[in-house]
Amino acid sequence: MSGGGPVRPYVITGGRSRPTRTELAFESLVVALADRPELPEHALLNREHRRILDLCHSLLSIAEVAAHLGLPLGVVKVLVGDLWDLGAVQVLPPVPQAERLPTTLLEEVLVGLRQLR
């Protein structure tokens, strides 16, 4: 698992307990950008940020990142938000953005499930 001993969320997130991007959800999908900008080496990124970048060379949800790195979900939201601000990751928002779910989305889910059954 994390291999880094007990995690102190407050320290990892630099004292912030709220994501800067409130729209991040547990099912938001994250992928590290291959052609990401030169990242500041020391100041802004900690070890956990780098672990997220390493893990997310392909697409995973925030929840999966948290599970694989052994970090609390709230912490991962903050860290992914940082990486997003830096342009180091792409975040695909959870699909329903509107208040009401479109019928076509439910139909797509239904069709998918019936095919997998």
Place this chain on the structure above:
Amino acid sequence: MASANSADPVAGPPAAPQYLPPSVQGAVKILVTGPFGVGKTTLVGSLSEISPLRTEETMTAASSGVDDLTGRGGKTTTTVALDFGRITLNPRLALYLFGTPGQQRFWPLWDDLSRGALGAIAMVDLRRPDESFDVLGRLEEQQIPFAVAVNTFPDTPSYPEEELRSALDLLPGAPILYCDARDRRAAYDLLIDFVDHLYRTSVLEPQR
């Protein structure tokens, strides 16, 4: 997959990450909720294409009433284990299933979990239906579309639907479905029936 003889199907370190296809553009989620030991983890495991994963969320809540085991009052921080699974529905869309504890003390977590959810499957063990009253009330209050899923344990009593409906004090909108959460096919049928219900409701009441 989850080991059949383990008491806790998602214990132990997670397997290597199973990445989504790069064509996926977004994800939706459905909550699986219900009281302690009702079969949430089992259902998520039966449906998931990945080995079910577990994660933790810290929850700060004003402690109160029966759930205040500290006796200190004020704020308490609890760690809540959530287990979840995933189904890639098509090359563009993934579905996440979150096993969500239903007890009142976990409700602060529900705001985050339920935002954007397609709906919730509320599992009920008919040997102890009273333990589901809290969660059913909460789902109605939050106006989260839900279905009741009765798992059939060997000694589950059977009731006529009307009797069950009034015992659980269910509003007419919520269907009652049955399943054996351990069986993949039964779990899929349950999920399909639930999404079919959501779809029909959405077609009939576009202004929901």
